[in-house]
Amino acid sequence: MNSKEDIISLLNVKNDDIISLISAAGSKRNTKTITYSKNVFLPLTNICRNECGYCTFKKTPGDETARILMNYNEIFDILNKADEYKCKEALFTFGERPEETEDVKIALGKLGYNSMVEYLYFICDETLKNTGLLPHSNPGIIKKKELKLLKEVNASMGLMLETTSKRLMETIVHEKSPGKDPDLRIKTIEDAGKLKIPFTTGLLIGIGETIEERAESLLEIKRLNDKYGHIQEIIIQNFKPKHGIPMETWPEPSIIEMMKMVAVTKLLFPDIGVQIPPNLNKETAQVFLLAGADDWGGVSPLTQDYVNPEAPWPELDDLKNKTEEMGLYLDERLPVYPNFINSEFLSDKLMDKIKSF
Numbered sequence: 001m002n003s004k005e006d007i008i009s010l011l012n013v014k015n016d017d018i019i020s021l022i023s024a025a026g027s028k029r030n031t032k033t034i035t036y037s038k039n040v041f042l043p044l045t046n047i048c049r050n051e052c053g054y055c056t057f058k059k060t061p062g063d064e065t066a067r068i069l070m071n072y073n074e075i076f077d078i079l080n081k082a083d084e085y086k087c088k089e090a091l092f093t094f095g096e097r098p099e100e101t102e103d104v105k106i107a108l109g110k111l112g113y114n115s116m117v118e119y120l121y122f123i124c125d126e127t128l129k130n131t132g133l134l135p136h137s138n139p140g141i142i143k144k145k146e147l148k149l150l151k152e153v154n155a156s157m158g159l160m161l162e163t164t165s166k167r168l169m170e171t172i173v174h175e176k177s178p179g180k181d182p183d184l185r186i187k188t189i190e191d192a193g194k195l196k197i198p199f200t201t202g203l204l205i206g207i208g209e210t211i212e213e214r215a216e217s218l219l220e221i222k223r224l225n226d227k228y229g230h231i232q233e234i235i236i237q238n239f240k241p242k243h244g245i246p247m248e249t250w251p252e253p254s255i256i257e258m259m260k261m262v263a264v265t266k267l268l269f270p271d272i273g274v275q276i277p278p279n280l281n282k283e284t285a286q287v288f289l290l291a292g293a294d295d296w297g298g299v300s301p302l303t304q305d306y307v308n309p310e311a312p313w314p315e316l317d318d319l320k321n322k323t324e325e326m327g328l329y330l331d332e333r334l335p336v337y338p339n340f341i342n343s344e345f346l347s348d349k350l351m352d353k354i355k356s357f
Helices: 004-011 016-026 072-084 102-111 116-130 144-151 182-194 211-228 255-268 285-290 316-325 348-355
Strands: 033-045 089-094 134-138 156-158 199-205 231-238 273-275 295-299 329-332
Touching: 004 211, 004 255, 016 255, 016 285, 033 072, 033 116, 033 316, 072 116, 089 116, 102 116, 116 134, 116 144, 116 348, 134 348, 144 156, 144 182, 182 199, 182 211, 199 211, 199 255, 211 231, 211 255, 231 255, 231 295, 255 273, 255 285, 273 295, 285 316, 295 316, 316 329
Parallel strands: 033 089, 033 295, 033 329, 089 134, 134 156, 156 199, 199 231, 231 273
Antiparallel strands: none
């Protein structure tokens, strides 16, 4: 199943063939363990150059809820609490190229930094030195030399491909979001592959993409991983309408669409983690385990999902019960998957930290 036509055919199956597809995908999971990462979510700033039609994270400096820049004390007050909760992943994220906004540029300058990447490197390094957590950063589109710098202090990194559809750049979805140009996102993911950075990516389903475009997006991730072998996890995330966004009245993808996407992804990537966000699928999360999903992603006992604040994380006991009800077992993992814990993919600093656990 490597051709676009094969994938489209599977994504279009109906009736009894859906059950066969799901069963085939479920059989590709070679373990009865479903993993998750106990994390803490730190949005260093929510200022962003993009203005996506589905986003509530992005703020402008004049917004009451704008976070211009988290300072050291704010960050480490939260990280120290995360240590008490025995979290192992420090998820750092921010809006794309926020230093292009004068307020953020000034805030960084006062701290002695020229860019968010420089500041992020410092925070990640301090996290490794002073806490029991491993950094996982989502810094958006950045240059190869910036990725190389961050590799030294990140156990893994991530960037959602979302879609390869250039057509959506002309619609309400991405018309005001230069950083969502698929070519730019592909280049960042490819540069991470060249640098051997353990990487998480994924697709956003239900933003106006066609079945053909979903197939093309999956094949692009496969091309990158076949070439570089650095993709550790693929997230299949469903669009959720939210109050106040330009796409507020758009329908979300059906559970059948999502199950077929998860199943086809597992068939195409049998040895890579396939994640479904449990907080975005509160009532239906379990069914995706039938379709081959094998990871719940980052779940925080301390902080909210700042990208989807309306969707609280499940309690870990509830997640455990839901997993075991399916005859499976919940197991905590690090933000870097086990097969990437080696000197090819991780710096000496990170290898030494992981050995201390």
